[in-house]
Amino acid sequence: MIKEAVIVAGGLGSRFGNRTAVMPKGFIEIDGVAMVERSVQKLLAAGIEKIIIGTGHCNEWYDKLAEKYPAIQTVKNNNYQNTSSMGTLEVCAPYVTGDFLLLESDLVYDAAGLRVLINDERSNVVLASGPTHSQDEVYLETDDAGILSGVSKDASKITKLAGELVGITKLTPAALKAMCDYYAANRAELAKLDYENCMNAVAHETGIYVRTIQYYTWTEIDNEQMLARALEQIWPHIQENESLLNIRREVLLNPGPSTTTDSVKYAQVCPDICPRELEFGKVMEQVAEDLTALVADPKEYVTVMFGCSGTGADEAMVSSCVPPDGRILIVDNGSYGNRLAKIANVYKENVTVFKSSTYEPIDIAALEKEIASGSYTTLGIVYHETTTGLLNPVEKICPMAKKYGLTTIVDAVSAYAGMPMDLKKLGIDFASATSNKHIQGMAGIGFVVCKRDELLKQKDWPMRNYYFNLYDQYAYFLETKQTRFTPPVQTFYALRQAIIETKQETVEKRFERYTACWNILVKSLDEIGLKMLVKPEYQSHFITAILIPDTPEYSFDKLHDYAREFGFTIYPGKLGNINTFRIANMGDIRPEEMQCFTQVLRDYMHSIGVC
Numbered sequence: 122m123i124k125e126a127v128i129v130a131g132g133l134g135s136r137f138g139n140r141t142a143v144m145p146k147g148f149i150e151i152d153g154v155a156m157v158e159r160s161v162q163k164l165l166a167a168g169i170e171k172i173i174i175g176t177g178h179c180n181e182w183y184d185k186l187a188e189k190y191p192a193i194q195t196v197k198n199n200n201y202q203n204t205s206s207m208g209t210l211e212v213c214a215p216y217v218t219g220d221f222l223l224l225e226s227d228l229v230y231d232a233a234g235l236r237v238l239i240n241d242e243r244s245n246v247v248l249a250s251g252p253t254h255s256q257d258e259v260y261l262e263t264d265d266a267g268i269l270s271g272v273s274k275d276a277s278k279i280t281k282l283a284g285e286l287v288g289i290t291k292l293t294p295a296a297l298k299a300m301c302d303y304y305a306a307n308r309a310e311l312a313k314l315d316y317e318n319c320m321n322a323v324a325h326e327t328g329i330y331v332r333t334i335q336y337y338t339w340t341e342i343d344n345e346q347m348l349a350r351a352l353e354q355i356w357p358h359i360q361e362n363e364s365l366l367n368i369r370r371e372v373l374l375n376p377g378p379s380t381t382t383d384s385v386k387y388a389q390v391c392p393d394i395c396p397r398e399l400e401f402g403k404v405m406e407q408v409a410e411d412l413t414a415l416v417a418d419p420k421e422y423v424t425v426m427f428g429c430s431g432t433g434a435d436e437a438m439v440s441s442c443v444p445p446d447g448r449i450l451i452v453d454n455g456s457y458g459n460r461l462a463k464i465a466n467v468y469k470e471n472v473t474v475f476k477s478s479t480y481e482p483i484d485i486a487a488l489e490k491e492i493a494s495g496s497y498t499t500l501g502i503v504y505h506e507t508t509t510g511l512l513n514p515v516e517k518i519c520p521m522a523k524k525y526g527l528t529t530i531v532d533a534v535s536a537y538a539g540m541p542m543d544l545k546k547l548g549i550d551f552a553s554a555t556s557n558k559h560i561q562g563m564a565g566i567g568f569v570v571c572k573r574d575e576l577l578k579q580k581d582w583p584m585r586n587y588y589f590n591l592y593d594q595y596a597y598f599l600e601t602k603q604t605r606f607t608p609p610v611q612t613f614y615a616l617r618q619a620i621i622e623t624k625q626e627t628v629e630k631r632f633e634r635y636t637a638c639w640n641i642l643v644k645s646l647d648e649i650g651l652k653m654l655v656k657p658e659y660q661s662h663f664i665t666a667i668l669i670p671d672t673p674e675y676s677f678d679k680l681h682d683y684a685r686e687f688g689f690t691i692y693p694g695k696l697g698n699i700n701t702f703r704i705a706n707m708g709d710i711r712p713e714e715m716q717c718f719t720q721v722l723r724d725y726m727h728s729i730g731v732c
């Protein structure tokens with residue numbers, strides 16, 4: 122990571138005439154903020170921690186700026202009147218300790234340029250742009266390898282034009298040293314050498330490349346005319362580009378996809394890569410192993426992933442895990458249990474549905490009786506019924522089913538990574554989940570954590586499905602580190618980041634955070650006078666089904682739209698003739714935000730006379 126920057130700011134700015142006689146050029150303001158200060162802000166936002174400013178003319182302005190920004194260290198070039206940018210860079214050199222960004226002080230630029238250089242895998246890179254028609258262009262030439270091979274203000278002296286010098290460069294201390302050595306050797310004749318000429322002189326030996334962003338938005342400001350142009354044309358464009366990257370925070374209180382962190386959102390911006398490259402295969406392999414490790418021992422369990430939503434993972438599991446002549450018993454106590462049964466029916470499996478209340482706990486004795494009476498091979502159940510927030514006691518049901526020799530398949534989509542779980546202890550052979558609920562990634566990857574020896578049993582079963590065949594997807598990945606069909610590449614990078622963040626927070630602490638949010642909600646419902654569908658002791662803490670108030674004034678749509686104005690998205694929930702609305706607290710949601718939401722809810726309920 123690049124942590125340092127040097128801004129060369131010793132110059133007189135004489136082309137501005139009177140205006141810069143008493144202040145450095147960098148302090149000319151664009152939209153109320155000095156150019157150099159805005160540059161400092163962009164550097165800090167890009168992760169730079171130390172900014173060395175080489176000063177000269179009116180240096181006290183910079184010293185004052187340094188008081189405001191502790192990251193700034195100023196170094197004065199006492200000979201600024203007789204030297205140029207290289208002279209100023211030279212006085213900064215002793216303070217540079219690692220790879221750094223070098224910038225001129227009079228730039229107005231899109232922060233994207235900083236990220237492009239920081240992310241470029243090469244160590245020494247000069248940023249160039251397409252034609253600016255600024256009348257003060259510095260043209261850059263490159264050789265066949267892309268290395269800087271010429272710098273000139275005269276276009277006719279350039280043979281292979283790479284672009285125009287922007288004034289932002291990434292360099293290593295070694296390249297800086299080579300530039301300083303070159304300068305020292307030539308100082309006698311050429312004291313006023315600019316840094317770009319020194320860079321050019323050492324580019325070949327140190328490997329300084331040119332990176333061109335054809336439509337890069339930037340300008341240097343040397344005179345009044347350039348300033349006017351910057352204000353009219355360049356600055357609005359930069360503002361627009363940068364505002365596209367400022368993602369407004371929305372708090373999703375719907376049951377997935379859930380609220381994600383900005384770092385997960387940004388992880389999706391990655392180089393295009395063919396998913397058949399080994400490099401990407403390794404990303405998927407690590408992701409799969411980490412997903413397994415969150416709930417089981419990777420020696421005994423393995424995660425099989427598909428590009429799909431959570432229902433896709435359910436479909437893979439239900440359509441793959443019932444033996445050809447098998448029989449599945451599915452517990453249906455909500456929409457998701459019902460969905461499992463629908464899938465089994467579509468695949469023409471032998472299915473029996475065990476119906477149970479949507480808000481009261483399952484009668485385990487009755488379920489055991491059913492298991493004992495039938496010739497079932499497989500049990501299917503939902504861990505957490507998202508329809509109502511009812512948490513099913515799989516820790517009792519699955520071991521019981523295993524006692525009768527059944528294979529257990531569990532829709533754990535809205536439980537996985539939200540609460541600590543150990544599949545082996547729970548007696549779960551297959552558990553489905555998705556990238557976009559408690560793991561806090563983006564939608565697009567459905568996966569099934571499988572007990573390996575159970576999965577291997579499927580090897581010679583006739584295929585009932587194609588895309589969603591669990592064993593085939595597993596075996597192909599094992600052999601090739603590839604999925605059989607195109608995976609959602611960017612979603613994988615986001616999921617990798619989401620896993621890192623889950624491990625940092627830990628699932629235990631995540632559950633505590635959810636519970637803290639849930640407690641805030643439950644307390645406020647009580648104060649408002651709203652009732653929950655499920656008794657608190659049977660609830661997951663992940664989603665709460667709330668009975669709608671008994672007044673014709675109530676409208677879900679109005680409540681939804683009102684909450685949305687404050688950045689909260691809520692979810693309806695109708696169960697037969699029971700009318701509820703649902704508040705989920707899955708994802709990157711903080712207790713303060715839930716507190717804030719409860720105020721919004723209270724205000725709405727107050728407006729319709731409920732409280």
Ligand SMILES: *Cc1c(COP(=O)(O)O)cnc(C)c1O
Nearest residue numbers: 377430431432457507532534535
């Ligand atoms: C969210 C969810 C699913 C999957 O829903 P998709 O819209 O397909 O992602 C499946 N089961 C349960 C219990 C869920 O909560």
